[in-house]
Amino acid sequence: MAEAQDLIDQRTQVTSAFIADWKKLFQATNTYANQLDQAFLQGNKSAYADVDRGVQAKSPVEVLADCNKKFAQRANASEDKLRELDETAGAPAE
Numbered sequence: 001m002a003e004a005q006d007l008i009d010q011r012t013q014v015t016s017a018f019i020a021d022w023k024k025l026f027q028a029t030n031t032y033a034n035q036l037d038q039a040f041l042q043g044n045k046s047a048y049a050d051v052d053r054g055v056q057a058k059s060p061v062e063v064l065a066d067c068n069k070k071f072a073q074r075a076n077a078s079e080d081k082l083r084e085l086d087e088t089a090g091a092p093a094e
Contacts, residue, residue: 004081007078015071024057025060028056032051032056036051
């Protein structure tokens with residue numbers, strides 16, 4: 001039963017990582033907007049290199065794909081473990 005709980009907890013960790021990745025993307029997007037402002041509106045040519053690097057975070061597609069993949073893996077593992085426990089509990093005593 002502890003193994004099943006651990007697998008379920010791992011699904012929660014996937015959700016937490018998803019939220020963290022979105023926060024990083026949000027912050028990176030704001031940073032990039034500030035770099036664009038510095039470079040093109042304020043004429044700061046030293047900010048051009050930062051603009052050329054682009055947004056320094058996973059793209060929304062990468063964040064979603066990574067979360068979906070990890071969540072599916074964890075969900076399948078926990079369902080398999082719960083099914084195994086169910087079968088063990090329902091098995092006749094030997």
